[in-house]
Amino acid sequence: MDDSQTPAQAEESAAEPRSGMSRKTLLKAAMVALPAPIVMAAAPAFSGEKTPNGQTLDPTPLCQDGDRTISQTEGPYFKPNSPLRSNITDGQGTKLVISGYVFGRNCQRISGALLDFWQADNAGNYDNVTYRFRGHMFSGPDGRYELTTIIPGLYPGRTRHVHVKVQAPGGPILTTQLYFPGEPRNATDTIFDSRLLMNVQPGNPGKTGAFDFVLSVNGPTTGPTTGPTTGPTTGPTTGPTTAPGGTWQAGTSYRVGDTVTYGGASYVCQIAHTAIVGWEPPSTPALWRRV
Numbered sequence: 001m002d003d004s005q006t007p008a009q010a011e012e013s014a015a016e017p018r019s020g021m022s023r024k025t026l027l028k029a030a031m032v033a034l035p036a037p038i039v040m041a042a043a044p045a046f047s048g049e050k051t052p053n054g055q056t057l058d059p060t061p062l063c064q065d066g067d068r069t070i071s072q073t074e075g076p077y078f079k080p081n082s083p084l085r086s087n088i089t090d091g092q093g094t095k096l097v098i099s100g101y102v103f104g105r106n107c108q109r110i111s112g113a114l115l116d117f118w119q120a121d122n123a124g125n126y127d128n129v130t131y132r133f134r135g136h137m138f139s140g141p142d143g144r145y146e147l148t149t150i151i152p153g154l155y156p157g158r159t160r161h162v163h164v165k166v167q168a169p170g171g172p173i174l175t176t177q178l179y180f181p182g183e184p185r186n187a188t189d190t191i192f193d194s195r196l197l198m199n200v201q202p203g204n205p206g207k208t209g210a211f212d213f214v215l216s217v218n219g220p221t222t223g224p225t226t227g228p229t230t231g232p233t234t235g236p237t238t239g240p241t242t243a244p245g246g247t248w249q250a251g252t253s254y255r256v257g258d259t260v261t262y263g264g265a266s267y268v269c270q271i272a273h274t275a276i277v278g279w280e281p282p283s284t285p286a287l288w289r290r291v
């Protein structure tokens, strides 16, 4: 980020303009796409219902007509190569379990989708040295994901939020943030968007937060496939089958200073990481500098 900016300013300066897309209920879509018993499992995630404090949530986009979960800035604290894990708690703070489903535009659940979460700790600090409160996982065969974490602390200039990148195998990366209903700073945070509110309910212990993602990809047409079996070094196993167009390759561990070619251009590695599909050099300027 620009050194003259605060973290909040850096996040705001890169924020996506709010669009006027229509809001409709995912429940309707789920009823079209899923067998009845599963509809009930998906319904609590986000369907315009009220939270315990009486706030009505915006409904999840209706996947059938091309709407999708909106993107937001990744902010200054994203760090690639997070550990593969679904529990990022450290014994402090209030437990929070975030869960939901990943859908494609055709309302089919997407298995093997990569979900990479990062957030502030209980005191509102990001760990940019190690990987506290960072972790990635893959959606299950039914498209479901579940993260066990804590309610993130507040830091100056922002309301309470959790960052996430979501990517269907071989698809584009959705970078966005999830929010908490009833937070006083929601009214003053210019990045906040009510379409990204989780449905937060009392948990046992702590809280639960439900949110379904609708990605800008077509989901499987023959039902969920088997999820990936590999860890964080290789990413989803069902990526593009076409050649990347250079020496860059997903699954390769790159060090600072390594050079690759992609799409006829040369790039030098800025941050050591293990490449995954979706982090190609042209789309990851934080990782690769064109030379």
Ligand SMILES: [Fe+2]
Residues within 6 Å of the ligand: 075, 077, 158, 161, 163
């Ligand atoms: Fe943040």
